Amino acid sequence: MQAREESHATFRRLLDAAGEVFATRGYRDATVREICGAAGANVAAVNYHFGDKAGLYRAVLRETHRAAQEPDPSLLDPNADPQDRLHAFVHGMIRKVLDQGRPSWHGRLMAREMVEPTDALDIILEESIRPSWGVLVGIVSQLLGQPLDAAVTVRCAMSIVGQCVSQRHCRPVMERLGIAEPRDAAALASLAAHITQYSLGGIERARRLGTDDSGPEHTGGHP
Amino acid sequence: MQAREESHATFRRLLDAAGEVFATRGYRDATVREICGAAGANVAAVNYHFGDKAGLYRAVLRETHRAAQEPDPSLLDPNADPQDRLHAFVHGMIRKVLDQGRPSWHGRLMAREMVEPTDALDIILEESIRPSWGVLVGIVSQLLGQPLDAAVTVRCAMSIVGQCVSQRHCRPVMERLGIAEPRDAAALASLAAHITQYSLGGIERARRLGTDDSGPEHTGGHP
DNA sequence: GGCGGATTCAAACTACTGTTTCAATCAAAC
DNA sequence: GTTTGATTGAAACAGTAGTTTGAATCCGCC
Numbered sequence: 001m002q003a004r005e006e007s008h009a010t011f012r013r014l015l016d017a018a019g020e021v022f023a024t025r026g027y028r029d030a031t032v033r034e035i036c037g038a039a040g041a042n043v044a045a046v047n048y049h050f051g052d053k054a055g056l057y058r059a060v061l062r063e064t065h066r067a068a069q070e071p072d073p074s075l076l077d078p079n080a081d082p083q084d085r086l087h088a089f090v091h092g093m094i095r096k097v098l099d100q101g102r103p104s105w106h107g108r109l110m111a112r113e114m115v116e117p118t119d120a121l122d123i124i125l126e127e128s129i130r131p132s133w134g135v136l137v138g139i140v141s142q143l144l145g146q147p148l149d150a151a152v153t154v155r156c157a158m159s160i161v162g163q164c165v166s167q168r169h170c171r172p173v174m175e176r177l178g179i180a181e182p183r184d185a186a187a188l189a190s191l192a193a194h195i196t197q198y199s200l201g202g203i204e205r206a207r208r209l210g211t212d213d214s215g216p217e218h219t220g221g222h223p
Numbered sequence: 224m225q226a227r228e229e230s231h232a233t234f235r236r237l238l239d240a241a242g243e244v245f246a247t248r249g250y251r252d253a254t255v256r257e258i259c260g261a262a263g264a265n266v267a268a269v270n271y272h273f274g275d276k277a278g279l280y281r282a283v284l285r286e287t288h289r290a291a292q293e294p295d296p297s298l299l300d301p302n303a304d305p306q307d308r309l310h311a312f313v314h315g316m317i318r319k320v321l322d323q324g325r326p327s328w329h330g331r332l333m334a335r336e337m338v339e340p341t342d343a344l345d346i347i348l349e350e351s352i353r354p355s356w357g358v359l360v361g362i363v364s365q366l367l368g369q370p371l372d373a374a375v376t377v378r379c380a381m382s383i384v385g386q387c388v389s390q391r392h393c394r395p396v397m398e399r400l401g402i403a404e405p406r407d408a409a410a411l412a413s414l415a416a417h418i419t420q421y422s423l424g425g426i427e428r429a430r431r432l433g434t435d436d437s438g439p440e441h442t443g444g445h446p
Numbered sequence: 447g448g449c450g451g452a453t454t455c456a457a458a459c460t461a462c463t464g465t466t467t468c469a470a471t472c473a474a475a476c
Numbered sequence: 477g478t479t480t481g482a483t484t485g486a487a488a489c490a491g492t493a494g495t496t497t498g499a500a501t502c503c504g505c506c
């Protein structure tokens with residue numbers, strides 16, 4: 001369709017500008033005129049290079065996935081210490097979701113797509129989310145020890161994911177509640193450490209409740 | 224401006240239809256023509272009764288808050304068992320976020336507004352979110368015992384909120400991952416019990432790490 | 447019955463959207 | 477230097493959005 005090595009300046013500028021605009025405004029609210037304005041290109045450029053607005057959006061999502069940094073090697077090693085694996089997973093996810101360096105819109109874009117999916121969600125899902133999910137479920141299984149109810153594993157994994165993604169999804173509200181966004185690497189690492197420890201505690205408790213039926217001090221069902 | 228007792232049929236039908244449409248499509252994607260169609264009203268009805276589209280949206284948001292069910296009494300009692308208070312909080316939040324009964328769009332609408340805030344976020348924030356947040360921070364403080372770093376309390380509280388709201392925010396992805404949505408009250412209660420227990424484990428671990436500096440087996444910072 | 451304000455209605459209006467058009471421009475091949 | 481194909485540009489196009497208009501209708505009240 002078009003150039004092998006996108007040396008094409010406009011092509012790439014459109015991609016970058018579109019990522020930023022789509023991330024801030026959302027697919028529908030973003031106008032191709034604003035994108036082209038930010039990219040210093042003509043309105044017709046989008047249709048020429050990407051077919052239509054949706055094509056540009058798909059290209060941006062693919063770019064987002066392509067630019068994802070390599071995962072921590074200990075993450076994929078099933079023999080590594082599971083606590084270390086969990087920490088690597090959480091730290092990587094927090095970075096992906098909150099990191100402001102590089103094109104900072106990757107995380108924002110994925111967050112949007114999760115809450116308000118377009119037809120292009122499947123791109124992100126199959127290429128990025130599902131593999132990660134498999135890894136996480138493996139780690140949680142390791143931490144839970146002997147095979148428990150699969151539903152317990154899934155819920156614990158979801159508790160971990162929820163803590164990470166909510167850091168992005170709830171950002172506007174957190175800001176207004178006076179909770180500052182972690183900006184530098186140290187703050188991100190500190191947050192990742194908290195979520196890791198919190199989750200280790202949660203998983204440990206789920207493990208105990210799952211194995212011995214003796215003493216769940218408070219199972220819930222309040223009077 | 225208009226009637227005291229909204230016996231006015233169209234007024235109320237517009238409110239209900241708008242809630243549903245806004246929740247599924249989002250503020251921008253929702254068209255007043257679709258809303259009026261669903262309400263069986265004329266297109267001009269929105270402007271007549273609510274001034275403009277934004278006015279209708281604000282009215283829907285206020286309605287959402289007004290219709291929130293009373294909180295569990297043990298929630299507000301500082302002398303109640305903190306574990307019970309936490310469970311009551313989580314169960315209430317899960318219900319608010321996932322419940323499909325009644326106008327089922329309340330949770331969806333708040334979730335949208337958190338991720339992609341409009342000017343009307345402040346309505347929800349001041350009337351609904353901020354008070355709840357204060358209650359939760361109080362409960363977590365209780366559970367953490369002696370006053371720790373305030374940042375620890377906030378992070379634990381955020382871990383709890385994150386687990387709850389992500390059940391709504393990540394719903395489209397979870398669906399595709401084969402994680403079914405809790406439909407009946409029992410499933411909601413079961414999920415609430417998991418999050419409560421998981422969080423009690425997490426808070427307990429945060430408490431230990433915060434007080435004695437002796438033995439955090441894995442603080443994070445992997446080799 | 448007729449008056450008067452509130453409400454509903456079909457239609458038009460204005461603004462903005464994504465897209466298309468076609469001439470102008472550029473870059474290299476011959 | 478001309479030709480060829482790819483790219484850019486300004487303008488126009490078609491569709492849809494929220495809103496406005498002004499007549500028609502309803503409904504309680506004198």
